[in-house]
Amino acid sequence: MYDSWMFMRSAMNRADNPGQVRRGTLRRVAEFARPHWGKLAVFLGLTMVDAVLAVSTPVLAGRVVDGIIARTSIQIVVGTAALIAVIAVVSAGTGIVERWQSARIGEGLIYDLRRAVFDHVQRMPVAFFTRTRTGALVSRLNNDVIGAQRAFTTSLSGLVTNLIQLALSLGVMLTLSWQVTVLALILLPAFLLPARRMGNRMADLGREAAGLNAAMTTQMTERFSAPGATLVKLFGHPELEAEEFGDRARRVRDIGVRTAMATRWFITGMTLLPTLAQALVYGVGGWLALRGDLAAGTVVTLALLLTRLYTPLTALANARVDIMTALVSFERVFEVLDVQPMITERPSARPVPPGPVSVEFSDVRFAYPAADQVSLASLEEVANLDTRGGQEVLHDISFRAEAGQLVALVGSSGAGKSTMASLVPRLYDVSSGSVALSGLDVRDLTFESIRATVGVVTQDGHLFHDTIEANLRYAQPNASVDELWDAIRRARLEDLVLSLPDGLDTVVGERGYRLSGGERQRLTIARLLLARPRVVILDEATAHLDSESEVAVQAALSEALEGRTAVVIAHRLSTIREADQILVVEDGRIVERGTHDELIDANGRYAELHRTQFAIREANA
Ligand SMILES: Nc1ncnc2c1ncn2[C@@H]1O[C@H](COP(=O)(O)OP(=O)(O)O)[C@@H](O)[C@H]1O
Ligand SMILES: [Mg+2]
Known part of the structure; x- marks a missing residue:
């Protein structure tokens, strides 16, 4: 069931149409993952071990049944059962190590991408920020970076695990009884086609909800800042604002209900169909066994392997979309990293000479x-870049x-x-x-x-939304307390700071909105005095x-x-x-x-x- 949940989640997170992905993206992703190759190798190795262990349990279970029917020694039956227990314990252990590795890779990747994007954006010229919408930029740093990571670890691990499990299960089933295997697969299209349809539907709903959520976030961040809220009070129409917000929230609510139902249908199909297929295997296999064409244990093994066939098949049917989604997230991050900062320091740059400056x-x-x-x-967040500038x-x-x-x-x-x-x-x-x-x-x-x-x-x-002291120290982190007070005195702020109950620790409010215009101005002058330019x-x-x-x-x-x-x-x-x-x-x-x-x-x-x-x-x- 875990796999199907992952499938549902990734379907819902498909915020973009993963149509095309630019060339070279895969290579760059590999480049980014390079520092994690060691962990990745361990992870993939363990994944394979796990897949083999998962297929061996049904085979052993069949042996136990055959052992009972053939009335072999108690040692063989109990010994085989004990082996199943050992495999379960080993598999639990590898599962834990596997998760540890994938978490380290995933979080490490988030860390690398975040650092890279933050550092890069920080180097952008002012012109970049006069055009960029902060919300959109922050969303790249958060959502897309996380999307890239999630898709990277879950899709990759899923792909490998599922391929191996599928190949092993199918191979073993075919050698046991090709007739039963083929019959069991007959139900598959009836299962896969609706699953894919449902996946696409979930994706559409998810995309719509994401858009609405983003619009609500923008409305909130713009209106709920001191200057924005003031503007609403002075010129705005609170009823219209509330109506607009409510409209979006209402649509999110309705989508939520539809998503819940679509999910339920999907899960129902997910559990029902393999069970039906299993019944088919019991029926046909049992009939073959009664005719003496098949061992009883083989029927058990086939039935148990069946679930290990269906789950990876569904996941793989959607693997392409998952991987595309991952690459799109990566691409959106790379897109930011690719904007060249226009203003850069020359390698031969020198410091300003000492002494007075002209x-x-x-x-x-x-x-x-x-x-x-x-x-x-x-x-x-515009379709076309405006052409102003350049004059x-x-x-x-x-x-x-x-x-x-x-x-x-x-x-x-x-x-x-x-x-x-x-x-x-x-x-x-x-x-x-x-x-x-x-x-x-x-x-x-x-x-x-x-x-x-x-x-x-x-x-x-x-x-910055911080204390007076922190705002002053921004220009000169190592300034002594005396220097701080000297700057405050010279900026004619001493009376104000002394009159504040929290003094230097007073938080100035977002963009200094809790100070008057003149006080704000003098604080920026104090900051300048402290920097001694x-x-x-x-x-x-x-x-x-x-x-x-x-x-x-x-x-x-x-x-x-x-x-x-x-x-x-x-x-x-x-x-x-x-x-x-x-x-x-x-x-x-x-x-x-x-x-x-x-x-x-x-x-x-x-x-x-x-x-x-x-x-x-x-x-x-
Ligand atoms: N970030 C910008 N991008 C494009 N044009 C700008 C930008 N900032 C200012 N301008 C334009 O440059 C011209 C000079 O503006 P500015 O230097 O701010 O004038 P002043 O400070 O003398 O009032 C104006 O025509 C203004 O519209
Ligand atoms: Mg001006």
């Missing part, structure tokens, strides 16, 4: 990578921030300022031209040294802060900029005034550059921005 853009042109360069349609958003950008200087970027929204900022820490690579730190192209520098050199505070300062990139998003928070954030920012080379996307006159150089960016071009006074005198775009935005904001503050 930042230089030379004739930089940049286009966001097109979808097919960075992601997978199947992870975006140049920065044209011929050249400027130089000397070590210790402050360069301010101003310009209207969508001009390309944030894009410029993202090129310095190499979140993206330029299309042409170069971005250099201390005269060295960032593409020739090690990732680690860029991370240590360039600190970024973005507009939506991201925090030599270059600071700020997307100075203070526009949405109230004036009190703004003053605190401003003070924290001044600390962050102190003595560092800085590129600041500035919205505030005080920062802009302090800048050694102001770059006015419009439509991906630097249209004006100079100091505040120079640009006011020039009476161009900057003077206009000054009149219409900065001065007003200053007046309101």
Whole structure:
């Protein structure tokens, strides 16, 4: 029955149509299984021993019956029975070792695949994550990896066990009585055809349920996050949401009932038909035995072997689908592993030289990578990759921030300022031209040294759902408690942290939602101060802060900029005034550059921005 359960389970887990599998997948699977060859050999060896033992018991049982009828010695009868007992014990032992091996292989394989996928995904450029749906990616890491493992161990072991059992049982039965064997097999088509039909039906139901479950999961993960829930409260229609969810849940419920019934029918057939075949064997075999054409023990042996014939036959009838399913799971994992990270460290990469660092853009042109360069349609959960991207958003950008200087970027929204900022820490690579730190192209520098050199505070300062301390230490795991408090003080967070009952151990909530915008911003600044970067990139998003928070954030920012080379996307006159150089960016071009006074005198775009935005904001503050 265990085999039939495995069959049912695999039928239900067929989430994909296992139609075609790409060439070479099998070879790659073998490659992945290579570290486990030793265990695999032991496992297959034991499987064979087990199969032989399983066939020998019915033969011995027949001997016992023949021994009784022939009235041979008690030693022979009891001895044979004892041998059956010994075989049972040995078989139980091999079963345990077998499971141990297969569990180690299976779990080892999960481990290998998970590590490989996690490590690979982590190396993906930001562009990949801006396109990929997190749920789809996580599902690759969980479901497909497990699917690959399960199918690998159960299908493989099943295939080997079943083939050997089938061959042995059939061989022994044919030598005992070919007539009875042929008769017993007559019922087989009546058994296999409905079983396959049922299997396909289960697969369809399973696929539908999987789709519905995935949709429910997506709905829940999106709605049950702090920002999602807020959006529902503000704009959503809770009744419609509940209705939509309920609709899916209802269909899952109905599928559940139909699946249960289909399963029951399958199991019924599974137990009924071999029993009927057995009755046939008893009847025909018994008749032959009464005529003296067959020994009584042989009839018993044939009847017992029959079950060992039917079970593997059913399993093998579906083996192709099982193996295809396994390969599809593997393929979905390999697909992720095959996305080449666009931004990689050169083997010859060197660290950023010590000392103050200059930042230089030379004739930089940049286009966001097109979808097919960075992601997978199947992870975006869209049928076709969108074709946005590929258009140049920065044209011929050249400027130089000397070590210790402050360069301010101003310009209207969508001009390309944030894009410029993202090129310095190499979140993206330029299309042409170069971005250099201390005269060295960032593409020739090690990732680690860029991370240590360039600190970024973005507009939506991201925090992990963890304590304040853990979020701070993310930038500098070895920081001492004094250093932590120093950063907190300089980021003007001391009062806040001291007022919290749990202090540094306060959990900030998902994405820092339990802090105000200004507090969140100052926490990300504290994190930056702790990391002590030599270059600071700020997307100075203070526009949405109230004036009190703004003053605190401003003070924290001044600390962050102190003595560092800085590129600041500035919205505030005080920062802009302090800048050694102001770059006015419009439509991906630097249209004006100079100091505040120079640009006011020039009476161009900057003077206009000054009149219409900065001065007003200053007046309101
Ligand atoms: N991830 C992205 N993929 C494709 N285009 C983008 C992406 N991010 C920004 N853009 C586009 O690049 C241009 C510049 O955007 P951005 O640098 O964010 O402007 P700014 O920061 O000056 O407001 C805009 O046209 C924007 O639509
Ligand atoms: Mg921006």
